Amino acid sequence: xxxxxxxxxxxxxxxxxxxxxxxxxxxxxxxxxxxxxxxxxxxxxxxxxxxxxxxxxxxxxxxxxxxxxxxxxxxxxxxxxxxxxxxxxxxxxxxxxxxxxxxxxxxxxxxxxxxxxxxxxxxxxxxxxxxxxxxxxxxxxxxxxxxxxxxxxxxxxxxxxxxxxxxxxxxxxxxxxxxxxxxxxxxxxxxxxxxxxxxxxxxxxxxxxxxxxxxxxxxxxxxxxxxxxxxxxxxxxxxxxxxxxxxxxxxxxxxxxxxxxxxxxxxxxxxxxxxxxxxxxxxxxxxxxxxxxxxxxxxxxxxxxxxxxxxxxxxxxxxxxxxxxxxxxxxxxxxxxxxxxxxxxxxxxxxxxxxxxxxxxxxxxxxxxxxxxxxxxxxxxxxxxxxxxxxxxxxxxxxxxxxxxxxxxxxxxxxxxxxxxxxxxxxxxxxxxxxxxxxxxxxxxxxxxxxxxxxxxxxxxxxxxxxxxxxxxxxxxxxxxxxxxxxxxxxxxxxxxxxxxxxxxxxxxxxx
Numbered sequence: 001x002x003x004x005x006x007x008x009x010x011x012x013x014x015x016x017x018x019x020x021x022x023x024x025x026x027x028x029x030x031x032x033x034x035x036x037x038x039x040x041x042x043x044x045x046x047x048x049x050x051x052x053x054x055x056x057x058x059x060x061x062x063x064x065x066x067x068x069x070x071x072x073x074x075x076x077x078x079x080x081x082x083x084x085x086x087x088x089x090x091x092x093x094x095x096x097x098x099x100x101x102x103x104x105x106x107x108x109x110x111x112x113x114x115x116x117x118x119x120x121x122x123x124x125x126x127x128x129x130x131x132x133x134x135x136x137x138x139x140x141x142x143x144x145x146x147x148x149x150x151x152x153x154x155x156x157x158x159x160x161x162x163x164x165x166x167x168x169x170x171x172x173x174x175x176x177x178x179x180x181x182x183x184x185x186x187x188x189x190x191x192x193x194x195x196x197x198x199x200x201x202x203x204x205x206x207x208x209x210x211x212x213x214x215x216x217x218x219x220x221x222x223x224x225x226x227x228x229x230x231x232x233x234x235x236x237x238x239x240x241x242x243x244x245x246x247x248x249x250x251x252x253x254x255x256x257x258x259x260x261x262x263x264x265x266x267x268x269x270x271x272x273x274x275x276x277x278x279x280x281x282x283x284x285x286x287x288x289x290x291x292x293x294x295x296x297x298x299x300x301x302x303x304x305x306x307x308x309x310x311x312x313x314x315x316x317x318x319x320x321x322x323x324x325x326x327x328x329x330x331x332x333x334x335x336x337x338x339x340x341x342x343x344x345x346x347x348x349x350x351x352x353x354x355x356x357x358x359x360x361x362x363x364x365x366x367x368x369x370x371x372x373x374x375x376x377x378x379x380x381x382x383x384x385x386x387x388x389x390x391x392x393x394x395x396x397x398x399x400x401x402x403x404x405x406x407x408x409x410x411x412x413x414x415x416x417x418x419x420x421x422x423x424x425x426x427x428x429x430x431x432x433x434x435x436x437x438x439x440x441x442x443x444x445x446x447x448x449x450x451x452x453x454x455x456x457x458x459x460x461x462x463x464x465x466x467x468x469x470x471x472x473x474x475x476x477x478x479x480x481x482x483x484x485x486x487x488x489x490x491x492x493x494x495x496x497x498x499x500x501x502x503x504x505x506x507x508x509x510x511x512x
Contacts, residue, residue, distance in 0.1 A: 019125035027120035070113035073163035090147030137174035157197035168195030244344030335367035345375035385413035392428025399471035419454035463495035
């Protein structure tokens with residue numbers, strides 16, 4: 001949609017329209033907001049070595065069937081005691097502070113509502129569309145806005161989450177052309193880019209009934225390892241129709257919703273080799289018909305999983321991959337494009353007990369992204385938060401950050417367990433978690449020390465935690481055979497879910 005000209009305030013209300021307003025930060029007369037904004041911009045400008053700019057807050061006025069609605073993010077406190085059509089609320093500063101109304105924001109879809117500082121808006125209103133579908137889409141999407149913490153970058157989008165994120169997210173998800181949009185002269189809108197990044201990750205079903213680019217109700221069939229058609233940053237989950245994979249699917253759907261990422265559901269059909277195909281033929285079995293039946297069953301499994309995902313949570317865009325290849329090869333290939341792979345701990349069939357070793361452990365050893373292996377937990381056990389094992393080396397750093405992210409997204413406490421042998425190694429844990437408290441201030445962290453084998457301590461403690469996180473560095477098959485590795489041992493023997501996070505790739509040698 002192309003940006004349209006600014007309407008005159010004297011014009012009669014349109015049947016359908018989406019109008020954007022740029023409002024100088026603090027224009028409503030709040031000295032606290034104005035001065036804090038000036039201080040923030042002064043710090044950022046100095047850090048980026050540029051001139052200071054004016055900061056702008058944005059809001060939307062949406063007309064549908066001639067009725068005006070105001071969509072805006074504001075503090076919960078200080079609002080008039082009328083029905084403002086509040087559809088979402090979220091914390092300000094941190095999830096802990098957000099328990100108080102003083103540190104919460106609201107997103108309202110206010111029927112003929114007011115914008116206190118509307119008179120101060122500049123170059124506004126800008127009419128972005130007069131299409132009925134666009135206006136209705138914006139109104140519908142407001143109720144599904146991701147309520148991340150205001151002022152933080154929980155989605156790792158490169159900018160803090162705020163009112164401008166709401167506006168850009170709504171406009172991007174509803175199909176508006178945002179490229180020509182920019183704040184008034186010498187101004188900028190912090191948080192605008194964050195909304196665009198998160199919207200691009202999760203292009204869900206279009207509220208106007210259209211199918212956006214990157215969303216498909218069809219199944220992407222991948223022969224061999226041609227599985228690069230999935231969106232980058234997907235959360236990938238393997239399914240086989242078992243109750244174990246259903247539990248993994250539920251967790252993956254929930255995580256995709258929390259992170260506002262696409263979800264890719266994968267099912268594989270084991271390929272039949274040339275010799276086996278000949279054996280079938282010699283026995284009077286129609287190999288072609290057998291393959292057709294396998295593919296039909298695979299599609300039915302994916303359809304059931306997709307239906308379950310949509311019923312469990314309002315999931316992001318759901319992609320499906322049906323691969324006729326070894327499941328390990330398929331998942332390892334997908335790991336190059338995914339942000340996470342989620343697997344159940346058991347599969348179907350007479351050798352179900354061997355699947356954990358043949359697929360989950362293999363994928364967790366060699367994947368390019370974190371792999372979460374979900375195992376059915378004894379319902380009589382009470383679990384508390386997330387546990388991450390650290391050893392004071394660089395291998396632990398990606399696992400530590402992953403654990404903090406999971407604790408932040410799921411509002412769980414985090415225990416950092418440092419296993420050591422020599423007393424001088426005890427101090428390494430402080431170096432490992434340095435900087436994490438500033439990045440994830442909402443996470444409640446406890447550090448524990450234990451002497452001895454890390455895998456034994458982690459396995460023994462695993463029954464008390466929702467998720468155990470371990471780091472893993474790829475090693476040669478010979479080293480693996482002789483010395484073993486902590487991560488595979490924990491995956492095979494833990495009493496609950498385990499996340500294996502690969503170490504960062506080694507920097508290229510300067511001698512090369």
